[in-house]
Amino acid sequence: MNTIGIGLLGAGTVGGTLIHRLVEEHAAIAAKTGLDLQVRRVAVRDPGKQRAFSIHNGVITTDALGVIDSPDVDLVVEVMGGRDPAGDLVLRALQAGKPVVTANKELIAARGSELIAAAEQSGVALLFEAAVGGGIPIIRPLSETLAGERITRVMGIVNGTTNFILTRMSEEGTAYAEALQQAQDLGFAEPDPTADVTGADAAAKAAILASLAFGTWVGLDHVPHAGITEVTAADIRYAADLGYIIKLLAIAEDTEAGVSARVHPVLLPSDHPLAAIRGATNAIFIEGPAIDELLFAGPGAGGDPTATAVLGDVIDAAREILAGAQVAPRIRFAPSELADFGTVPTKWYVRLEVADRPGVLAQIAAAFGEADVSIKSVWQEGSDDEATLLIVTHRAPESRQRDALGRVRDLDCVNAVAAAIRVESDEA
Ligand SMILES: NC(=O)c1ccc[n+]([C@@H]2O[C@H](COP(=O)([O-])OP(=O)(O)OC[C@H]3O[C@@H](n4cnc5c(N)ncnc54)[C@H](OP(=O)(O)O)[C@@H]3O)[C@@H](O)[C@H]2O)c1
Secondary structure (H helix, E strand, O other): OEEEEEEEEOOOHHHHHHHHHHHHOHHHHHHHHOEEEEEEEEEOOOOOOOOOOOOOOOOEEOOHHHHHHOOOOOEEEEOOOOOOOHHHHHHHHHHOOOOEEEOOHHHHHHHHHHHHHHHHHHOOOEEOHHHOOOOOOOHHHHHHHOOOOOOOEEEEEOOHHHHHHHHHHHHHOOOHHHHHHHHHHOOOOOOOOHHHHOOHHHHHHHHHHHHHHHOOOOOHHHOOEOOOOOOOHHHHHHHHHOOEEEEEEEEEEEEOOEEEEEEEEEEEEOOOHHHHOOOOEEEEEEEEOOOEEEEEEEEOOOHHHHHHHHHHHHHHHHHHHHHOOOOOOOOOOOOOOEOOHHHOEEEEEEEEEEEOOOOHHHHHHHHHHHOOOOEEEEEEEEEOOEEEEEEEEOOEEHHHHHHHHHHHHOOOOEEEEEEEEEEOOOOO
16 A cells, blocks of 8 residues: 655644545545555644544644654645744755645745745645635646646636625625625634735735746735725626626736736626626636636635645645656746736726716816826716716726826816726727
């Protein structure tokens, strides 16, 4: 039997489920893969905690370094999360020549380039299928199956919490705060939802998707992000009237100015494949000249789906150890131009509260014109002496769109720029 000793760093939602599966489904995994996967050491913070799995005495420890250095541990699974101490522990394992499987998007987005180089230097695998999209296979398709495609754009719903909130807001007219509360009550949102609702979690995933799609390292610093805290039920309704749905998207593109990655809410045409992704489901939409369009969708989080992704990586890494040769493809990054977001072409939906008097529309159109942004459509709803204007612009560099917004905001006839949300559609 091909025995592989596994050391885990972390045994929480993902790690605990993984251990349960490795123990309970040991025979089935062995029958399918020919591998005898043995959990040898497990590092946790609190060894006294009640666990959802049972394991031999002496396996659980608080000594994470000891897990890595243990001679009977052939491969390390990092599922403790966060940058520290996970980063240095993963580096140490790789430098010791032990393959590492991790689900940690935060760590890969922050130190992926360094860790991938360390893995390459030691000739061992660093696999992180679960880091983006939880149970959705996306890392391997991007770095392996699609390695020969000239990918042009990747757009993803990569945060289940925010998609759940936006779905509730658009389908039931729920206000943001109430939808967030529902997400927390149902366990879709953390007690502290900041990383989700500000777009920070999705930004880490956008950095990873962009790096893999375009073969150039896109650090987290190059991913501007905005979240959904300012999205209102009113804009969701207006967007629907105009034929759009509002989604929080991670967007990675190969633009004329270089590779760009960003996260923000967008108005997406309601017939776009990503528009149909409801609730906490995640989805990644990939475009390229030969494949045209691909959609990967499924559970983006949760112990079971994520553990399946981690287990797949463990099996790959174990096969690599036994083969004594490379099974997983090496991920390489070539230097490439990263686009300044200001140069990236974007389109905007702008909701203005304006004075309802003659000449206002002309002044607003002139302000957009001065910034060299042309208007695609205007929709007006008036009430007494105040009116709401919904403007959708044509595509123009982001910096010009922002310039236009500034000019409009300064107009006397504009009482408020009530909303400004980018639009993603194939039209110019
Ligand atoms: N949960 C998901 O649905 C999901 C989906 C995709 C990716 N991920 C990623 O998977 C990773 C793990 O997430 P999770 O939800 O399983 O986290 P979790 O439930 O909070 O579990 C973390 C585990 O790590 C242990 N730990 C934390 N710091 C430690 C330290 N310094 N030394 C030793 N052990 C330590 C904890 O010990 P105690 O048990 O003693 O507290 C716990 O067992 C994260 O990177 C996360 O982003 C999670």
